[in-house]
Every structure is written in C-alpha cells, then in structure tokens.
Amino acid sequence: MLRGLRKNLNIIIIIVVVAFFFTIFYGTFTRRSQNPSQSAAAAATVNNTVITIYDLENQFRNFISQFDNKYLNELDEKGINYLKRLTLESMINNELLYQEAKSRKIKVSNNEINSRLNEIKANFPSDREFQNYLQYQGIRINDLKESIKRDLMITHLTNSLYESIVIPPEDINSYYEENKSLFSTPTQYHLYQMTFPSQEEAEKIYKRVNLGEDFSSLAKSNSIDSYASNGGDTGWISENALPNESRDYIIELKDKLGSITPIIKVGNNYQFFKLIETKPAEEKTLEESQEEIKAIIENEQKRVKLEHLIAEIRNKSKIEYSESLLSLGIGSEPLPTEPLESENSAATPPNLSETTEIPEVTSKSNP
Known part of the structure; x- marks a missing residue:
C-alpha cells in the first residue's frame, strides 16, 4: 500500500x-x-x-x-x-x-x-x-x-x-508508438452470471440451466450477488477487468455466443457465466490520439x-x-520523494477527529 x-x-x-x-x-x-x-x-x-x-x-x-x-x-x-x-x-x-x-x-x-x-x-x-x-x-x-x-x-x-x-509532432509520434496499449480498448464482454455460496447449490442450478430453463429467471430467484435483481446481467465488462479465476474460461467462449462457462470457484463463492455478446478490441489511430497525447506530454x-x-x-x-x-517522522529525513522503511499496513489509523497535542516548538533548519 x-x-x-x-x-x-x-x-x-x-x-x-x-x-x-x-x-x-x-x-x-x-x-x-x-x-x-x-x-x-x-x-x-x-x-x-x-x-x-x-x-x-x-x-x-x-x-x-x-x-x-x-x-x-x-x-x-x-x-x-x-x-x-x-x-x-x-x-x-x-x-x-x-x-x-x-x-x-x-x-x-x-x-x-x-x-x-x-x-x-x-x-x-x-x-x-x-x-x-x-x-x-x-x-x-x-x-x-x-x-x-x-x-x-x-x-x-x-x-x-x-x-x-x-510539443513537437515527433514527440507525439514517439509517445504513440511506445505506448500503443494506452490508446486501445480491450475486447468487451456482455455477460450474465450467477453466484452461489457452495458448489452443491451451484451444480443444482447449473443443471437446470443446461436443461433449458431461463438463465435470468433462475438468477433472480437463486443467485446471491448484486446482479441477481437484474437477472444476472453484469453489463459490459472489459477483458482486463474480468476476474482472474474466470478470465480464461470466458475468453474461450468469445466466438460461442450464448454458451455457459463451467462452474468456477471465485474467492469463497462458486460462479458460472453466460456470454451474451462481445465487442472486438479497438485501437485508436495516431490522429485520433494526438490531442490526448499532447495533453499527457x-x-x-x-x-x-x-x-x-x-x-x-x-x-x-x-x-x-x-x-x-x-x-514522528514528519518533516524529517528521508525526504518525501524517498521511501519509508515500514511496509506494514495492518494497523488501524488514529482517531483523526481528535486535535493533535500541541508540541513545544524547537527548530531544525532545512539543509
């Protein structure tokens, strides 16, 4: 952190x-x-x-x-x-x-x-x-x-x-060539999903989906995630925003609209997804990106x-x-551009609503 x-x-x-x-x-x-x-x-x-x-x-x-x-x-x-x-x-x-x-x-x-x-x-x-x-x-x-x-x-x-x-044009061109990934939109996936607290419950509903029951109706009455009220509809999700556990399974379905992934353990829950539609990755041209790059530089x-x-x-x-x-290490070496030694970030911060005790002031000059 x-x-x-x-x-x-x-x-x-x-x-x-x-x-x-x-x-x-x-x-x-x-x-x-x-x-x-x-x-x-x-x-x-x-x-x-x-x-x-x-x-x-x-x-x-x-x-x-x-x-x-x-x-x-x-x-x-x-x-x-x-x-x-x-x-x-x-x-x-x-x-x-x-x-x-x-x-x-x-x-x-x-x-x-x-x-x-x-x-x-x-x-x-x-x-x-x-x-x-x-x-x-x-x-x-x-x-x-x-x-x-x-x-x-x-x-x-x-x-x-x-x-x-x-900003000379050659700087804009160089930045674009070196950072093309910044000016591209990854593949987008429109998904429906269901989430269950146990594998047993997930398998029971998964069988019903494969037997032809409506995915959205089952999601509304059985899924425990926040998309359940919308019939499991997650909307559009960028490929790089897909959960790590399910990304590969969803990508495999890219050309199989309407298909359903296997049951996947995601965190402490069990999920499966239905692919509705996809949008292919897009890359902005240099001309389309010029103003954005100019602002960045x-x-x-x-x-x-x-x-x-x-x-x-x-x-x-x-x-x-x-x-x-x-x-307290406030104002002392190392300077703010240098790292602190501690990486521990587990403790709860102090109550910030309390006014800090006013210290006696003694001075240290800036080197």
Whole structure:
C-alpha cells in the first residue's frame, strides 16, 4: 500500500500544491473563530512565516477526505504520518510559491478576484446561502478575497513557467508508438452470471440451466450477488477487468455466443457465466490520439518545471520544523520523494477527529 503511495508522491505533492486553494477555502478559515492559543503553535516556519499545528491538522483532514475509508484503514501509524508529511510539505511548497510570487511582484486585478469569487458563489444555491456559510465558518469576505488573491498570484507564477512549452509532432509520434496499449480498448464482454455460496447449490442450478430453463429467471430467484435483481446481467465488462479465476474460461467462449462457462470457484463463492455478446478490441489511430497525447506530454513537462522551481526556491529558503513533528517522522529525513522503511499496513489509523497535542516548538533548519 505504501509502496504505491510513495511511487507517485512527487506527482501528488505537485497536484496538491497547485490545487491547494480549495482546501484552504474549506478548511483554514475555520481557525479564525476557534481557540487562538492552538493557532500559535508552529508545525513549521518558512522564511519566518509560521505554518501552525492547527492549520496542519485542518489541511490534513481535508486531504485524507479524498481517500476512501478502506484505503485509510489499511494504513498503519507510519502510513498516516506519511500522509501528514505530504500535507505539511504541500503547505510549505504553497507558501514558498506565494513568497516567490510576491518577490516577483506578480499583480492580480480586482476583476480577477471578483471573477473567482463569483465562481465560488456559483457552488451555492443562492447568495444568502453563501453568506450563511461564511458566517457559520467564521470567514470574513475580505479574508476570502485575500486568499483568492494569493491563489491567483501562485497561478500566474506557475502559468509563466508553462509559456515556453512546445510539443513537437515527433514527440507525439514517439509517445504513440511506445505506448500503443494506452490508446486501445480491450475486447468487451456482455455477460450474465450467477453466484452461489457452495458448489452443491451451484451444480443444482447449473443443471437446470443446461436443461433449458431461463438463465435470468433462475438468477433472480437463486443467485446471491448484486446482479441477481437484474437477472444476472453484469453489463459490459472489459477483458482486463474480468476476474482472474474466470478470465480464461470466458475468453474461450468469445466466438460461442450464448454458451455457459463451467462452474468456477471465485474467492469463497462458486460462479458460472453466460456470454451474451462481445465487442472486438479497438485501437485508436495516431490522429485520433494526438490531442490526448499532447495533453499527457504537456502535463508532464508542467510537472517537471514546477518541481524544478520548487526545488530551486527551497534551496535558497530557510525551513524549520517542530521538533515534536520530527520525532514522528514528519518533516524529517528521508525526504518525501524517498521511501519509508515500514511496509506494514495492518494497523488501524488514529482517531483523526481528535486535535493533535500541541508540541513545544524547537527548530531544525532545512539543509
């Protein structure tokens, strides 16, 4: 689990940095009306600008809300701390980009701020609902506008990096030739299925199907899976999405529409399938794929440019972490692009609704 998380960590950090305004809007402002003493404790200091423990906890909750509970429940304490490190590093990178935008004297017009504000308002049924939300969250409209201004300054900064990006046709052609499988659609299968808790029950119904009884009717009255109410109809399933245990049996029936597989043990249950129809595999041409490939290459180049800018800014900046966070492995070596030692993901994560104890702050400079 952690291996997969770490593999894409750089990309996730960049995505979170660029989109960070939205979590700021829905999280950070709530601190203005809550426990000022908590807000004073530093999680990190970025060139003398403090990121508080309270802000970190708010942003962390917003960040993990993007993951489903099953994923989170498979993470142990180190995994949770790893995500918390990701959140803190994203907040630091966001602050660094804002400071860089200020140092370059990037300007944002009132029209831009008001346009973005109207986009936010459009998410509410009415202006009154929007005002009620701000009041409930303790958000002042001027604070919201200031946050919008900050976000737009960062956006202008990052956009300035991308102006020089040009994708030559030969790069598109090369990418297509090297990644043709990405631009093809596997064979699709329209199936009916039945599922039973025991082989004995499966065999009993299987005999009735082979004697000519209607598959759908039997599925409705006997199958235990979620497709039973639809007569066993699974809809279209891509070949690479077929269950491992049944894939070969189903593929063998590709040219035998209406045929039924043997009874197959899938997990703890027993299943058999009826093939209704198929759609052959399709491969997009280079011409059909050009815009998609251009976007892929362009986004990768944007990521690299932004990553380089952040590395350059961090190299000339002073970043200090709370000693207590360092003791948890948050903000310490190894850096977020390097792996953690633990692969254990069995433990249940801590209760995230509780506020983390505010640590005494001692500093460690960024090397």
